Amino acid sequence: xxxxxEFVPSWLPSDELELARAKLPIxxxxxxxxxxxxxxxxxxVGLLLRGRPDGSISRAxxxxxxxxxxxxxxxxxxxxxxxxxxxxxxQIPTNPAPFTIAEYFPDPDVSGFHDPRQHAxxxxxxxxxxxxxxxxxxxxxxAWLTPAEALSxxxxxxxxxxxxxxxxxxxxxxxxxx
Amino acid sequence: xxxxxEFVPSWLPSDELELARAKLPIxxxxxxxxxxxxxxxxxxVGLLLRGRPDGSISRAxxxxxxxxxxxxxxxxxxxxxxxxxxxxxxQIPTNPAPFTIAEYFPDPDVSGFHDPRQHAxxxxxxxxxxxxxxxxxxxxxxAWLTPAEALSxxxxxxxxxxxxxxxxxxxxxxxxxx
Amino acid sequence: xxxxxEFVPSWLPSDELELARAKLPIxxxxxxxxxxxxxxxxxxVGLLLRGRPDGSISRAxxxxxxxxxxxxxxxxxxxxxxxxxxxxxxQIPTNPAPFTIAEYFPDPDVSGFHDPRQHAxxxxxxxxxxxxxxxxxxxxxxAWLTPAEALSxxxxxxxxxxxxxxxxxxxxxxxxxx
Amino acid sequence: xxxxxEFVPSWLPSDELELARAKLPIxxxxxxxxxxxxxxxxxxVGLLLRGRPDGSISRAxxxxxxxxxxxxxxxxxxxxxxxxxxxxxxQIPTNPAPFTIAEYFPDPDVSGFHDPRQHAxxxxxxxxxxxxxxxxxxxxxxAWLTPAEALSxxxxxxxxxxxxxxxxxxxxxxxxxx
Numbered sequence: 064x065x066x067x068x069e070f071v072p073s074w075l076p077s078d079e080l081e082l083a084r085a086k087l088p089i090x091x092x093x094x095x096x097x098x099x100x101x102x103x104x105x106x107x108v109g110l111l112l113r114g115r116p117d118g119s120i121s122r123a124x125x126x127x128x129x130x131x132x133x134x135x136x137x138x139x140x141x142x143x144x145x146x147x148x149x150x151x152x153x154q155i156p157t158n159p160a161p162f163t164i165a166e167y168f169p170d171p172d173v174s175g176f177h178d179p180r181q182h183a184x185x186x187x188x189x190x191x192x193x194x195x196x197x198x199x200x201x202x203x204x205x206a207w208l209t210p211a212e213a214l215s216x217x218x219x220x221x222x223x224x225x226x227x228x229x230x231x232x233x234x235x236x237x238x239x240x241x
Numbered sequence: 242x243x244x245x246x247e248f249v250p251s252w253l254p255s256d257e258l259e260l261a262r263a264k265l266p267i268x269x270x271x272x273x274x275x276x277x278x279x280x281x282x283x284x285x286v287g288l289l290l291r292g293r294p295d296g297s298i299s300r301a302x303x304x305x306x307x308x309x310x311x312x313x314x315x316x317x318x319x320x321x322x323x324x325x326x327x328x329x330x331x332q333i334p335t336n337p338a339p340f341t342i343a344e345y346f347p348d349p350d351v352s353g354f355h356d357p358r359q360h361a362x363x364x365x366x367x368x369x370x371x372x373x374x375x376x377x378x379x380x381x382x383x384a385w386l387t388p389a390e391a392l393s394x395x396x397x398x399x400x401x402x403x404x405x406x407x408x409x410x411x412x413x414x415x416x417x418x419x
Numbered sequence: 420x421x422x423x424x425e426f427v428p429s430w431l432p433s434d435e436l437e438l439a440r441a442k443l444p445i446x447x448x449x450x451x452x453x454x455x456x457x458x459x460x461x462x463x464v465g466l467l468l469r470g471r472p473d474g475s476i477s478r479a480x481x482x483x484x485x486x487x488x489x490x491x492x493x494x495x496x497x498x499x500x501x502x503x504x505x506x507x508x509x510q511i512p513t514n515p516a517p518f519t520i521a522e523y524f525p526d527p528d529v530s531g532f533h534d535p536r537q538h539a540x541x542x543x544x545x546x547x548x549x550x551x552x553x554x555x556x557x558x559x560x561x562a563w564l565t566p567a568e569a570l571s572x573x574x575x576x577x578x579x580x581x582x583x584x585x586x587x588x589x590x591x592x593x594x595x596x597x
Numbered sequence: 598x599x600x601x602x603e604f605v606p607s608w609l610p611s612d613e614l615e616l617a618r619a620k621l622p623i624x625x626x627x628x629x630x631x632x633x634x635x636x637x638x639x640x641x642v643g644l645l646l647r648g649r650p651d652g653s654i655s656r657a658x659x660x661x662x663x664x665x666x667x668x669x670x671x672x673x674x675x676x677x678x679x680x681x682x683x684x685x686x687x688q689i690p691t692n693p694a695p696f697t698i699a700e701y702f703p704d705p706d707v708s709g710f711h712d713p714r715q716h717a718x719x720x721x722x723x724x725x726x727x728x729x730x731x732x733x734x735x736x737x738x739x740a741w742l743t744p745a746e747a748l749s750x751x752x753x754x755x756x757x758x759x760x761x762x763x764x765x766x767x768x769x770x771x772x773x774x775x
Contacts, residue, residue: 083617088624088663090718102314103333129622131716134700134708136280154332155281157367159416160697162336163594164720166668174668175597182665184624184720186698189335228597235591238337238519240584241531261439266485268444268540307444309538312522312530341516341772342542344490352490353775360487362446362542364520406775413769416697419709419762458670459689492636510688511637513723515772518692545691594693 084181091185092139093165094125095233096147098207099191105239108213108230109196111146112204115223116180120203122221124229126185135159139188145199152194161186162236165229176225189233210239262359269363270317271343272303273411274325276385277369283417286391286408287374289324290382293401294358298381300399302407304363313337317366323377330372339364340414343407354403367411388417440537447541448495449521450481451589452503454563455547461595464569464586465552467502468560471579472536476559478577480585482541491515495544501555508550517542518592521585532581545589566595618715625719626673627699628659629767630681632741633725639773642747642764643730645680646738649757650714654737656755658763660719669693673722679733686728695720696770699763710759723767744773 083089096109110122127142129135136155143153165185167178176185198205212218214234219227234240261267274287288300305320307313314333321331343363345356354363376383390396392412397405412418439445452465466478483498485491492511499509521541523534532541554561568574570590575583590596617623630643644656661676663669670689677687699719701712710719732739746752748768753761768774 079616079620082613083621086613086665087617087621088665088667090622090624097335099333099335101333102312102318103335104314105335129718131620131622132702133622134280135698135718136282140280154369155277155279156334157275157277157281157283157369157415158340158697161694163692163694164669168666184663184669186718191332191335231596232591232594235588235596237335238588240587240591257438257442260435261443264435264487265439265443266446266487266489268446307540309442309444310524311444313520313540336519338519339516342491346488362485362491364540409774410769410772413766413774416766418765418769453691455689455691457689458668458674459691460670461691490636492638496636510725511633511635512690513631513633513637513639513725513771514696547688547691593691 088182088184090129091126091167091183092129092135092142093185093187093229094139094143094153094190095187095229096125096143096151096153096190096192096196097233097237105189105210105234105237107207107209108234109147109192110206110208110213110218110230111198111202112206112221113202116178117223119223121223121226122206122218123226135186139190143190143192146202147192147205148195148197148199150194151192151196154191154193156188156190161188163187163232165225167224171224174225175228178224187229187232189237210234211241214241266360266362268307269304269345269361270307270313270320271363271365271407272317272321272331272368273365273407274303274321274329274331274368274370274374275411275415283367283388283412283415285385285387286412287325287370288384288386288391288396288408289376289380290384291380294356295401297401299401299404300384300396301404313364317368321368321370324380325370325383326373326375326377328372329370329374332369332371334366334368339366341365341410343403345402349402352403353406356402365407365410367415388412444538444540446485447482447523447539448485448491448498449541449543449585450495450499450509450546451543451585452481452499452507452509452546452548452552453589453593461545461566461590461593463563463565464590465503465548466562466564466569466574466586467554467558468562468577469558472534473579475579477579477582478562478574479582491542495546499546499548502558503548503561504551504553504555506550507548507552510547510549512544512546517544519543519588521581523580527580530581531584534580543585543588545593566590567597570597622716622718624663625660625701625717626663626669626676627719627721627763628673628677628687628724629721629763630659630677630685630687630724630726630730631767631771639723639744639768639771641741641743642768643681643726644740644742644747644752644764645732645736646740646755647736650712651757653757655757655760656740656752657760669720673724677724677726680736681726681739682729682731682733684728685726685730688725688727690722690724695722697721697766699759701758705758708759709762712758721763721766723771744768
């Protein structure tokens, strides 16, 4: 769900995080970046290509941990800027509630969302971005696809761990599902 | 809820609209314009000062009818541009569902929302605006107030027909109530 | 979206309704009836078999007009009782906002939702029902299908006018999509 | 937010939980129990009287931790049964997304939600209950109040840590505010 560079040692040493991950659900945010027209219709979905927790290099949305003492809104902005660069101009939703939750489990069969490292409860948001997006060092590529392209068999085949389900839920939520 | 200039004769003659209004609920959209910070927190709420259906001149949000053949998203954009001008740069939500509905009735005691002219079912949205806002001819003023100011007794006293309740619901939805 | 028997003459004569339908969007409610387990997971979706506005006999959810002076909640309950009988024990959601809106147009290509008779803006809800359901006279059958069955090619082939899209949106909303 | 009896030693030893609480946000669920009429209108709100993390004995909603490996829905059901007894017949919402999030911080000024023990991110749900409710051993009382009573100055004075704000948000969400 995220690159390892996020785990700043000053916040939590890696071994303690590993310990906590074996015992507690971890709070995450996921963001599905989209381009919209002036009436708010989704025209494109942004998909990163990156190394993933399961060892694959595959298509995924923005995802990362909420830190101790951090507001969820600020975690969302931080991870978007980390993955899309400082001039993406994201429009963080005014509603703090996620549109859905993705419950990632080490066991891939529990919920459809899989993370071999941990049990994460991720708050999921659709976030329009207006500016220039530059995939970060940890991401190899950023592709903007139409809703139909994002759910095509070719692209779905490039997604693992439930990322295709997440895209489908985001497109349903925005009224742009086929 | 809106000025009379919206009822373009080519769409529906006034007498037919009056007839329909006596027989059918009418589809409306309401938009609560807000200013937000980079993390999506509401910093200001925009309140128009205008003539209202009840004959008062009072504080109100953006409101208007959905026309035959018009998408709800497009009605929302049209009414925002009509009331705030062409360079308000509204961010219409990606989710087509309203965050709440306001059911306006001729009888002020049914729902807390009152419109002496009609039964209107209004889909209500919170809409961040980024650009310059110029109140239209039909509005006398546009004031940007903090959430606390917008719910102060002085401002609430300037609102009729449930507009203060609408502001409270919008601030609750955005996590900026109290 | 609904049978003609709903248009009680005392509320609005048929010819006036026809006139209004040619000029104004009409307010509707759609309800997707579901069976749930004790944790609120959807186990079954209820699909009616009925005559539809397009002349087909096909699978559809509950749908009907909101009457002048009627609260949306009460319209929802009325149409559910009309289609599923008096002991269905529906659990109308506490949140008055629909989870999505379905914009039905005479032109089938505008939104994916089609009604040859009118432009209807329908507020869509997922409604768990706990009791015994008896399809009404106007419905030929009521089938309870698992989420996977409801989206199988065979069942989708029995749906017209966007009813399959509505089911997909409802299942996405409830976290029970594939 | 919850009593200590929930921290079953077999899941996580208290000292390890204390360690994690100093380093990571903890995943919680909050449930606002309500009584509803047949159209889904809130008629009563249930408020427990209990010992709270801040040492007070005050009015509060249902709240508790999500355990490692546990689905959010199941945590919600477990905490409701723990606080209201086994025959409360709660109607867990079909939508897995909370209607809002409550971010509890050790610093009472960050968000309006305060927990001196920890940073908790709580997913908040409104849950209708139909059956008989018996407050658990850890709760001294359960009171069913009308929306107006629940927000009266007397009752608000019995709430700490943002519980009154939570009630206000829940009533706004259900259209039963003012």
